Amino acid sequence: MAVYNIKHIILESYPVLTACIIIALAAGSLLKSSIVEISEVPLILMMIPPINGMGGNIGSILGARLTSALHMGTLEPKLRGQRVLRGNLAATALISIAIYSLIGAAFIVIALSSGMPLASSLSLGLAFFIAGMALSTALMFITIASAFVSFKGGLDPDNMVIPIVTAVGDVLGVTCLLLAIKIVGV
């Protein structure tokens, strides 16, 4: 890796950041236009920030780890026979299971204390967990893809991966949540 260069960092980052700004604006107005429909599901508005936030955070950790490994040469940008990649994915999966079941459990408690019956409280918590796991799985693929593609293309993945992962996570988070609620049937 070359020693840091202001011009490089800025030229690489600005297009990605601008794309993320456009995605954030679009996602915001999409959410706003469908807010009446969405808010029919109880507590769902409260679930959106944590699912998006956690998705982005988990993707960021994996992204930061993969980029360090790529730069240091302990990881090569290919899928086969990569122990470092496997270890990092295992850790990410474990973190996801733990954090989404904890927040899911917290939502069961919140639902119960707001007077929802036990059955629908449980299915709401389950829906959050399923949505979180689906989001994490999707984000793991996106993290790996954006890290490998940018690294192969000669761009610094440190500048690319986290913006891409958080922006995609914001859009996918709500989608996963709505799908999971449909599947579980709250």
Place this chain on the structure above:
Amino acid sequence: MAREVDVRSVVVQGLSILLLCALIELGAGGVFTGMQEGFTAFLPGLIVMVPPLLDLRGNINGALASRLGTGLNAGLIRPRLRLSAEIRVNLASSLILSVIASATIGIFSFVVNLLTGPPTINAIQLLIQLIAIAVIAGFTSGLILASLTVVMAIFTFKHGWDPDNVTAPAMTSIGDFVTIACIYLAVLLVI
């Protein structure tokens, strides 16, 4: 970093910081919604600006954290709280990016407001105000958070933690608070 990933330490470190973030996000959700609605009363177009500004802050600091994590792990950056050339370049580029990208957000939110909002009487003045708020908020929050990112990356590395596991998530959660506060400050200054 070894060739073998220590899954256990990644999970322990990552999970403890994420629990903290989850608490912050669950607790802050309601406060945020209230504060953000308050913005609408100040200036049209302001509410449009808040989510992308928050995202931008997380992204710029996340990328900074990721670069510092790489630099520290690879031995390019020394774990000392001193403005070495590497840290200076990283800090400077984050701040310059903050200013340029925030200005972009100001322009975009003006355009969105022009397309979707009620007609404005003094469009040029609104454009200037929106850009000024975005840039002031972006720069001040950027300065605070970029410094915090450097301190946190070096501090965690020195104490045997991998900054890759903790810095980026911590900064996005703390960043939301600092950024909202800075937007308020900017609004008060500009209007």
